[in-house]
Amino acid sequence: MADTTSGRLQGARSPDGAIQSFLGIPYAQAPVGALRLASPKAFQASAGVRDATRFGAASLQTIPPYVSWIYTTPERMAEDCLSLNVWAPAERSGPFPVIVWLHGGAWRTGATSMPLMDGEALARRGLVVVTINFRVGGLGAISHPDLADADTGSQANWQLQDQIAALQWVRQNVAAFGGDAQRVCLVGQSAGATSCAILAQNPSARACFQKVVLLSPAGLPAPSAFTLADAATYTEALAKSLNTTPRGLRSVDATQLFQAEAALNGQPLPAGIRSGFGPRNAPIVDGISCLSDWTRTAWPQNLPAVFMNTLTEGSFFLDAIDPKTNSRLTPALPTTRDQLLALVVPQVAGSTANANLVIDAYAQAAAQEGRSSAYGDLWIEIYGDRVLRNFGVRYAGRIAAQGGSVSYATYSHAILAPGRGVPHCAELPLLFGTFGLDAYRDKVGATAAETSLSQNIMAALRSFAQEGSSRLPADSPWRQYTPRTGSALTIGDAGGSAFTAGEVPKLSQLAVWDSLLGYA
Numbered sequence: 001m002a003d004t005t006s007g008r009l010q011g012a013r014s015p016d017g018a019i020q021s022f023l024g025i026p027y028a029q030a031p032v033g034a035l036r037l038a039s040p041k042a043f044q045a046s047a048g049v050r051d052a053t054r055f056g057a058a059s060l061q062t063i064p065p066y067v068s069w070i071y072t073t074p075e076r077m078a079e080d081c082l083s084l085n086v087w088a089p090a091e092r093s094g095p096f097p098v099i100v101w102l103h104g105g106a107w108r109t110g111a112t113s114m115p116l117m118d119g120e121a122l123a124r125r126g127l128v129v130v131t132i133n134f135r136v137g138g139l140g141a142i143s144h145p146d147l148a149d150a151d152t153g154s155q156a157n158w159q160l161q162d163q164i165a166a167l168q169w170v171r172q173n174v175a176a177f178g179g180d181a182q183r184v185c186l187v188g189q190s191a192g193a194t195s196c197a198i199l200a201q202n203p204s205a206r207a208c209f210q211k212v213v214l215l216s217p218a219g220l221p222a223p224s225a226f227t228l229a230d231a232a233t234y235t236e237a238l239a240k241s242l243n244t245t246p247r248g249l250r251s252v253d254a255t256q257l258f259q260a261e262a263a264l265n266g267q268p269l270p271a272g273i274r275s276g277f278g279p280r281n282a283p284i285v286d287g288i289s290c291l292s293d294w295t296r297t298a299w300p301q302n303l304p305a306v307f308m309n310t311l312t313e314g315s316f317f318l319d320a321i322d323p324k325t326n327s328r329l330t331p332a333l334p335t336t337r338d339q340l341l342a343l344v345v346p347q348v349a350g351s352t353a354n355a356n357l358v359i360d361a362y363a364q365a366a367a368q369e370g371r372s373s374a375y376g377d378l379w380i381e382i383y384g385d386r387v388l389r390n391f392g393v394r395y396a397g398r399i400a401a402q403g404g405s406v407s408y409a410t411y412s413h414a415i416l417a418p419g420r421g422v423p424h425c426a427e428l429p430l431l432f433g434t435f436g437l438d439a440y441r442d443k444v445g446a447t448a449a450e451t452s453l454s455q456n457i458m459a460a461l462r463s464f465a466q467e468g469s470s471r472l473p474a475d476s477p478w479r480q481y482t483p484r485t486g487s488a489l490t491i492g493d494a495g496g497s498a499f500t501a502g503e504v505p506k507l508s509q510l511a512v513w514d515s516l517l518g519y520a
Helices: 158-177 191-200 228-241 247-251 254-265 337-348 352-368 375-401 448-467 508-516
Strands: 002-004 007-010 019-026 049-051 083-089 096-102 128-132 179-189 211-215 305-310 406-411 488-491 499-502
Touching: 002 158, 083 158, 096 158, 096 191, 096 448, 128 158, 158 179, 158 191, 179 191, 179 448, 191 211, 211 448, 228 247, 228 254, 305 375, 337 352, 337 375, 352 375, 352 508, 375 406, 375 508, 448 488
Parallel strands: 007 049, 096 128, 096 179, 179 211, 211 305, 305 406, 406 488
Antiparallel strands: 002 007, 019 083, 083 128, 488 499
8 A cells, every 4th residue: 555645555566575566646637628738737636545556548649660669559548648657665675766767759659558668677676666657649749829728827848747747746755655755866768868858957847856867868959849839830730620729629539639630740841830840749948848958958966867878779760670570660771872862961951061971971980980881871870860879978978078977878789680780779678677578588689698788787777876876787886977088888788788888889970960960
């Protein structure tokens, strides 16, 4: 049993009795009816005991084929999705450090009911683990002045506001599960990592955690994400497609609204829009929940951070293979320079000259470092760096330059054939210790090497949550990152389980983005 602001909860125990789980805990009222496209409202607990042995529904979503490599389709999906889950040691010898997990999925997919994100293995390390569901897709991102919330004044970023509400719930209630509210580590991957960075720079959220781990965060300032004005135009186009007004979207059937927004999302942008060229459900700089472009904003003082990228981030999006059929889940890679050029031009604001500059820089770096300079391999590197790796490496260096506490790592444990490289998300089954499940064992491996690597990763995460600095498998501290001093880690290189210190891999090719992205 656990007494919380969501009521008195009845959870379950693992077969050996060591771990308690509490699933599907509502942390806010259902965002339906008048509460759709509005700031989350405090949950009103009822008397009696609430069953907490079943996951809550996932937000409405569709898993694209290439994402199915890592994400399984949720069993239940509904608009009523604001719930979280807690795993904790049954023996209350704590208080224990706390991990709060924000999943990725481009703010369009993801759910903590997916077996990938089961928190039991981490809880066995002496952690309280909290995983959060929040609104994704249009239901988490539609924005318009006519939708301004009467209580908060907000007209955007419902997904971020859900995350803040969940963090506040954790601060109020985690002691009921043996957790220490003063040792909360926020961990996110991909879109979840980007959310972590945004929340760290928002004082109302920052008060809820003391450490942060960012796995493959993306940089999404406009024009990649929408401006408020363009988001309003997009919403008006959505409302028109449903023969209603922006405010009337609160009355449309949820599935119909989800399908209509997904259809619009796949079409060219409406006339007059000059932003939203990347994920159209990404957070918008609104001055309330998302205060600024996180990549150009100072990191909060006294907030230790760990950044990690996978070695070949782009292969997730561009080179995904179905291991059951050996068939491609993504379009064919370019085989000529002209094909590559056509793909790179949109990444550099339509400039052919800049696209050629990028291609030449990547080809030169590959030749100097003895890597493949095939056009398909260059495209994987260019795309992965442009969308993800460039921002993690750059910002870790910025924190270091400010004198902050930051560590950086590259996850380099290759997936199994017919998969290739170390794609985005490859670390997740090992982070959660779920690599042995049927969905992952033939993709990432389930040998002694993966077992040891998973244990080492979980131990490093536990020590960071506990102390604010990680200890490596040999019980030596993970050095603070300082660019170009060999202080970064490579995790699981060459199929092993080792943590080795050295330079950031493929660092020279990132320099071409300095002036192109306005950082020089």
